[in-house]
Amino acid sequence: MSSARTGKERLWPLRHRVQSSFCVLTIAVAYGVGLAHAETVAGTVITNTATASFSQDGKDVSTSSNPVSTPVSERLDVSVAALVPRTAIDRDAAISAVGFRVTNTGNGAEAFRLDANIDQPAATVKGFALDTDNNGIYDPAVDTLLDEAVTPKLAAGAAQGIFVLVANAAAAGVDIAVSAGATAVTGSGAPGTVFPARGDGGVDAVVGKTGADARAQALLTPTATVPTLAKAQSVVAPDGSTRAVRGATITYTLTAHFNGRTPGAVIADPIPQGTGYVAGSLMLDGGRLSDGADADAGTFDGSRISVALGDVGDAGDHVITFKTIIQ
């Protein structure tokens, strides 16, 4: 019989190192509303009247010109920016949300049609949500799903956060490029294109420099939450008992659990003081590893064992075992 103890309290002699080639930040974003210099809004009527004054028969006389009224047309412009360049895929959530900011850079109230595409066929775009509370973080309980992929009308200069909702993001296993576009509902096209009487209050709408069509890209990145490592040990004494006496053999079992793609994973464990490593006892997932620093993943350097797992591609467990003898 052998006794086995498993638990986090046994992790203290263990060092594990997980190298990650990237880090992921979640940043709350406040949206600027309004431009620094407010533009004249579409539909404003500009009226100009000049005055002439002169002397006639020794009296001062003044007269006004005809008033000229010029309605301001609606210029259709838009910009789109990613809230953050990379968003981590939440493996526990069915949907990964990628945030963008749509800014109405025109001078009228305008709604924008949204579209999105992704470069990995394993994942799919499920729709769009509004960042209702404008905090830059997708919250299904708060942030409104858009039945149709159209934003509400945004005032001139106003910005609105939106989320592209991606399903099966984790299945791709690699970075997913998410591209989101916004197009003015009134119309878009070559700058200068006119949509007669389609602007606010019936004024003409004119496409501005952006073509009233803009897009931006962000990445959905597979990321492992920190891998977990559990250590267990069993003791077999020379007399067959489980007493930890001189000459007893301790078998250590390290179980590394990965939640997803993890580049450059290395597991190392020092040999406890008072015990001696049993040469050739190092195993990975049931296969024997040599102790030398050679082609295989395992090494024993005289004081500790080390197993370089390299780039772990998928979620799952890897089990390392080795033996020591109590001296």
Next chain:
Amino acid sequence: MFDTLPSVRMIAVAALAAGLAAAPAQAAGPIQVSSKVMVEKKTAAKDGTTSVTLAPTQKVVPGDKVVFVLDYRNTGAQPISNLVLDNPVPQQLAYRSPAQGSPAPEVSVDGKTYGELATLRVRTAAGGLRPASPDDVTNVRWRLASPVTAGAHGQFAFQAVLK
């Protein structure tokens, strides 16, 4: 819109006063002033040059350059002296310069004091004074030094940008 309110009110008051005093209705007078708002239209010619022509405004959007043109004519039989043409700059527009071919106007940043822009000062929020910029201009005016003879006419114009 805001700009038009005071003048509309003024006209209403003038009409009321005329009615009360039973004064003769204000005649068109010997001086007729007409105002036009034009936009610059750039046309690329075959030889690679670009010509700029003025066209009546169909559409203006923020950032467009517009030209305000004032035509005056003495329709009376007598010469008219001390003719002054004043054009308040609508608040949605930022004054830029005299239009090509037009004499430079005197400008004002308060509607009271006129002069060359370089001589004008604007009070800052901190209580100091700073040199005026074209954006500060509220009025432009032209004063004619010599009398306008019967039947004579002329034109002034300035450029502005829609804010």
